[in-house]
Amino acid sequence: MLRRELRFLTALWKANLQAAMEYRAAFVAQVVGMMLNNAVYFAIWVVFFDRFGQVRGWQLGDMVLLFAVTATGFGLAAVGFGNVLAMADVIAGGGLDYYLTLPRPVLVHVLASRSRYGGLGDVCYGVLTFALLADAGPSAFARFALGSVLSMVVFVAFMVLVQSLAFWMGSASQLSAQSVNALLTFALYPISLFDGTAKFLLFTILPAAFVGSVPAALVRDFTWPAFAQLAGAAFALLALALVVFHRGLRRYESGSAVRVQV
Amino acid sequence: MAAIRVRDLRKTFAAKRKAAGLRGSLAALWRPEHDTVQAVDGIGFEMEPGELLGFIGPNGAGKSTTIKILTGILYPTAGDVDVLGFVPWQARRDLAFHIGTVFGQRPQLWYHLPAVDTFQLFGKIYELDDAVVRRRIDALADAFDIRHLLLTPVRKLSLGQRMRCEVAASLLHQPRLLLLDEPSIGLDVVAKQRIRDTIRHLNAAEGVGVLLTSHDAGDIESLCKRVIIVNHGRIVYDDKVSTLKRQFLTSKRVEVRYAESMPAGFTVEGTEILKVGKGGYGVKLAFDTRRTPVEAVVARLAAAGTLVDMTIEDPTLEEVIRAIYETARPHAGAGDGEASAAVATAGAVGEPPGAAP
Incomplete structure (x- = not known):
């Protein structure tokens, strides 16, 4: 069964890549543009740490790890499950009709039906900075891959939860856009900056810690309890997202807007 | 065993209601109010395997909602x-795995x-299997005359070409039932006819049942033996298309334009002049096909002067539905709601579908 779904997912990703290749210049511009964007953003932290050395125990090396893991996790989500950034619009516009008439799991089909190749720039940026700056060996790369995948799972699950609110609210695209911004912004700050309520919120309501700091810590120093904490959070959030999405699906009202499958 | 069996199907939606303007929007923000819209209101019918069944009605009649329930897109409020x-x-x-949808x-x-x-x-x-897909694409390319279109990006196809490919795609897995929701919408006359031909072909060649919704009575007239008409979420007619044509699709409207001005008091035998355009160049008339054949009217109009343009129109679905209600009213002796129930009962609702076509 899992093999069947993987074959289907591979076919979808292939179709997405074929569609993107129809516009070669746009494809290359997206990938390179996103790498440059990340590099410029990170340069601000280079200047910052050059001036201050460290912030509550965090140094530039920690920031390299944090950026690499977060960018790779987000990039994997954008490339593999790109509709996670637009699902509220799909729901509100009646776009689930197409997926509901085909014999595949609706949520996976919706999410993977679109690849955002800017995300490939994020992945390239993450992997390259980790390889060049983190002075990493093969086992570190394995930890990096694990941390990035779990970061992606948390990101996708959280966004599915937020986007699924469209089933109840009718429109959740603004809220979703704000949530992506908030999640990524806080994921890219050192967790040591936050205490008390703020820290609690970043582990619960807005689980940015599980997208950035916690996987980065796992890449730096792998321990089984840390892994269990991150994997447990990721799969608990994923289970909750699945329940909420399928509850919402019962309320789906379709629509008559004209759409095309891109 | 019936391919489709529907009993007392109901679907309600909550629709937000607000007064016009900014004040209305602010009031709705503070205290939102909702109306309950009964999109499907007790629909029931059966469809035989391999049947070509038309399901028509004006916009908002509930036909798309019904099809969406039949495909599993929507949950019904009630019904089997x-x-x-x-x-x-x-x-x-x-x-x-067993149905195709367009x-x-x-x-x-x-x-x-x-x-x-x-x-x-x-x-x-x-x-x-890949080999099965290749064979199937090959067969569909011939059946739908799309071989020359298969390698062109879809964005570059005309609407008619695209729709032929859409229907072919929905048949790739050899479904037993095809549900088509407005497949001819936006198409010109030629493209519509090609779609109708291909649907008829696949029904005959593969025995696939077709449930076709349309707001174009012409689709149903040329394809289906049996038709269900819905209005306000209820079935108002369920019977043979031939009966519908005999009883309700009897009038036609013709609009002609001549190169020269027609004389005052211009008439055409067997027709009623509805309007004469400015200068007498254009004439709009209506006639009853039971009394006057179409070819006779066309011949008389052509003989009357040099024709520049001519359009022949069927009555709109709204007019057909009005006629159905008016036919039923003397029997029902009541308002529209009861009249519609009377017509539906007089048709084939609840009867074995085999009896209908």
């Missing part, structure tokens, strides 16, 4: 539905890719 032995909203994925307003072909790429993706979605 059995499609090929499956309850759609409980066994959506199992059912999807929504005229929602293309399933990938817009930036050639149609053949979507066909191959559908092969994976329906878990078909």
Whole structure:
């Protein structure tokens, strides 16, 4: 069964890549543009740490790890499950009709039906900075891959939860856009900056810690309890997202807007 | 065993209601109010395997909502539905392997890719072997005359070409039932006819049952033996198309334009002049096809002067439905709601579908 779904997912990703290749210049511009964007953003932290050395125990090396893991996790989500950034619009516009008439799991089909190749720039940026700056060996790369995948799972699950609110609210695209911004912004700050309520919120309501700091810590120093904490959070959030999405699906009202499958 | 069995199907939606203007929007923000819209209101029918059944009605009549319930897209509020032995909203994925769907307003072909790429993706979605997909694409390319279109990106196809590819894509997995929702919407006369021909062909060649919704009575007239008409979520007519044509599609309207001005008091035998345009160049008239054949009217109009343009129109669905209500009223002796029930009962609702066509 899992093999069947993987074959289907591979076919979808292939179709997405074929569609993107129809516009070669746009494809290359997206990938390179996103790498440059990340590099410029990170340069601000280079200047910052050059001036201050460290912030509550965090140094530039920690920031390299944090950026690499977060960018790779987000990039994997954008490339593999790109509709996670637009699902509220799909729901509100009646776009689930197409997926509901085909014999595949609706949520996976919706999410993977679109690849955002800017995300490939994020992945390239993450992997390259980790390889060049983190002075990493093969086992570190394995930890990096694990941390990035779990970061992606948390990101996708959280966004599915937020986007699924469209089933109840009718429109959740603004809220979703704000949530992506908030999640990524806080994921890219050192967790040591936050205490008390703020820290609690970043582990619960807005689980940015599980997208950035916690996987980065796992890449730096792998321990089984840390892994269990991150994997447990990721799969608990994923289970909750699945329940909420399928509850919402019962309320789906379709629509008559004209759409095309891109 | 019936391919589709629907009993007392109901679907309600909550629709937000607000007064016009900014004040109305502010009031609705503070205290939102909702109306309950009864999109489907007690629909019941059966469809035989391999049948070509028309399901028509004006916009908002409930036909698309019904089709969406039949495919498992929507959950009903109440009622029983059995499609090929499956309850759609409980066994959506199992059912999807046996049905094909085409929504005229929602293309399933990938817009930036050639149609053949979507066909191959559908092969994976329906878990078909690559060799089977290749053979099937080959057969469909011939049947639908789309071989020369398969490698062109869908965005570059005309609407008619695209729709032929859409219908072909929905048949890749050899479904037993095809649900077509407005497949001819937006198409010109020639493209419409090609779609109708291909639907008729696949019904005859593969025995696939077709449930076709349309707001164009012409689709149903040329394809189906049996038709169900819905209005305000209820079935108002369920009987043979031939009966519908004999009883309700009897009038036609013709609009002609002449090169020269027609004389005052211009008449055409067997027709009623509705309007004479400014200067007497254009004339609009109506006639009853039971009394005056179309070819006789065309011949008389052509003989009257040099024709520049001519349009022949069927009555709109709204006019047909009005006629159905008016026919039923003397028997029902009541308002529209009761009259519609009377007409539906007089038709084939609840009867074995085999009796209908």
